[in-house]
Amino acid sequence: MAISLPDGVATPALVVDPEVLDSNIxxxxxxxxxxxxxxxxHAKSHKCAQIADRQLRAGAHGLSVATIGEAEAFAQVGVDDLFIAYPVWLDADKTQRLRRLADDVALKVGVESVEGARRLGKALRGSVRRVQVLVEVDSGSHRTGVQPPAAGEVGKAAADAGLDVVGVFTFPGHGYGHDTQARERAARDEERTLGEAAQVLRDLGLDVRVVSGGSTPTVGQWQPGTVNELRPGVYVFNDATQLAIGTCDVEDLALVAAATVISVPAPDRFVLDVGSKVLGSDRSSWVTGHGYLPKFPQGIITGLWEHHAVVRLPDGVRGPRLGSVVAVVPNHICTPVNLADELLVVQDREVVDRWPVTARGANT
Ligand SMILES: Cc1ncc(COP(=O)(O)O)c(C=O)c1O
Structure with missing residues (x-):
C-alpha cells in the first residue's frame, strides 16, 4: 500500500511514512x-538527523556524505564517524573547515589523484587526529576514480603526504540499469576492481582495512569476500527510479510529495502544484515521466515546470478532482530532499512530527 497523505496538508510537501522508513532501514x-x-x-539521500539516528541505532557504522558541508551538519548533531566519499579538492575555506572537522570527528576522505592527495596532506598537516583516506577506483561508471593499477601512485602520494591510507572505494553507478544483470555485473565489477586496487596498495606495504562499495541497485547482489563496507543511500526512502528498475516495490516507498490538483484543463490532463523546485528534474532514460503517481499509475507526468507538473491520462481513465491532494513519488529522491526545509512524518493520516532537513543545501 502506498503512503496515505495527511488530511488538510499544505502542499507541496514531502511526506514520510516512518513505518516504511524503519522497515527499509x-x-x-x-x-x-x-x-x-x-x-x-550515504546520508545525502535524507540529510536528516532523525533518520541518521535511526540508521546508527540499527547498526550502521557511521555515515557516508558527499560534501564537507554535509559532514559539518551531521557532526553538529553528534555523528562522530564520517566518510566524505568524494575526491575533495581543497581551497582555503574548505581547508579550514576540513581541519576543524578532522579535530572533532573520526574522518575519512576520498582521494583519486596524486595532486589531490598532496593538497589534502598539506592542508591537514598538524591536525589533532590523523585523517584516513580511501583511494577512489572507477569500477565502470566512468565518473571519478582511477583504474586499479593507478591506485598505487595515488595511495603512495597520500602516504608520503602524511595521510593514513586505509583503503579503497568505488560507486558502481552503472548498476542503474533495467535488468538485474546490470546490477549483478556492476557488483562483480566492483569486487574485481576494488580487489585489484587493494592488492596494489598492499603490495606497497599499505595496511588496507576498508574496501568500500555499494549502491542501492547492487543491494542483493553483494557477495562477502573482497568488499567489507557498503554505502547505499536511496534505500531509506526508495523512489520512482528504484521502482522502475525493480529494486523495490510500491510498499517500500517511504517518501512522497503531496501535491494539489490545481487545474483540470481537459479530461485526459490535470496539473499539480509540484514542479522541478520540489521534485527535482532528474530523469533516467528508463523512467517514464517526471515522477510516479501510486493512485494513478497510468498517469504520466509529461511536463515539468518550476511550479507545475502536467499529468496525461490514457483515454477513458478518470483523474483526480480539482482541489484534491495526490501523492507523487519523485524520480530520484536525493534532489527533492535537498530542496525541502522539512519532512512531514505522517501516521494514520496525521502529521505526527516534522523533521528538519538538517543538511539542507549543504552542498559545498
Ligand atoms: C560515492 C557514492 N556512494 C554511495 C552512493 C549511494 O548509492 P545510491 O544512491 O544508489 O543509494 C552514491 C550515490 O550517488 C555515491 O555517489
Whole structure:
C-alpha cells in the first residue's frame, strides 16, 4: 500500500511514512550484518538527523556524505564517524573547515589523484587526529576514480603526504540499469576492481582495512569476500527510479510529495502544484515521466515546470478532482530532499512530527 497523505496538508510537501522508513532501514541493516558487511549509509539521500539516528541505532557504522558541508551538519548533531566519499579538492575555506572537522570527528576522505592527495596532506598537516583516506577506483561508471593499477601512485602520494591510507572505494553507478544483470555485473565489477586496487596498495606495504562499495541497485547482489563496507543511500526512502528498475516495490516507498490538483484543463490532463523546485528534474532514460503517481499509475507526468507538473491520462481513465491532494513519488529522491526545509512524518493520516532537513543545501 502506498503512503496515505495527511488530511488538510499544505502542499507541496514531502511526506514520510516512518513505518516504511524503519522497515527499509532495518532490512538493509540485517542484510549487511548477516553477510558480515559494515554498513555506512550515504546520508545525502535524507540529510536528516532523525533518520541518521535511526540508521546508527540499527547498526550502521557511521555515515557516508558527499560534501564537507554535509559532514559539518551531521557532526553538529553528534555523528562522530564520517566518510566524505568524494575526491575533495581543497581551497582555503574548505581547508579550514576540513581541519576543524578532522579535530572533532573520526574522518575519512576520498582521494583519486596524486595532486589531490598532496593538497589534502598539506592542508591537514598538524591536525589533532590523523585523517584516513580511501583511494577512489572507477569500477565502470566512468565518473571519478582511477583504474586499479593507478591506485598505487595515488595511495603512495597520500602516504608520503602524511595521510593514513586505509583503503579503497568505488560507486558502481552503472548498476542503474533495467535488468538485474546490470546490477549483478556492476557488483562483480566492483569486487574485481576494488580487489585489484587493494592488492596494489598492499603490495606497497599499505595496511588496507576498508574496501568500500555499494549502491542501492547492487543491494542483493553483494557477495562477502573482497568488499567489507557498503554505502547505499536511496534505500531509506526508495523512489520512482528504484521502482522502475525493480529494486523495490510500491510498499517500500517511504517518501512522497503531496501535491494539489490545481487545474483540470481537459479530461485526459490535470496539473499539480509540484514542479522541478520540489521534485527535482532528474530523469533516467528508463523512467517514464517526471515522477510516479501510486493512485494513478497510468498517469504520466509529461511536463515539468518550476511550479507545475502536467499529468496525461490514457483515454477513458478518470483523474483526480480539482482541489484534491495526490501523492507523487519523485524520480530520484536525493534532489527533492535537498530542496525541502522539512519532512512531514505522517501516521494514520496525521502529521505526527516534522523533521528538519538538517543538511539542507549543504552542498559545498
Ligand atoms: C560515492 C557514492 N556512494 C554511495 C552512493 C549511494 O548509492 P545510491 O544512491 O544508489 O543509494 C552514491 C550515490 O550517488 C555515491 O555517489
Amino acid at each position: 532495518s532490512r538493509m541493516a540485517e542484510a549487511s550484518q548477516s553477510q558480515g558487511f559494515v554498513l555506512r549509509p
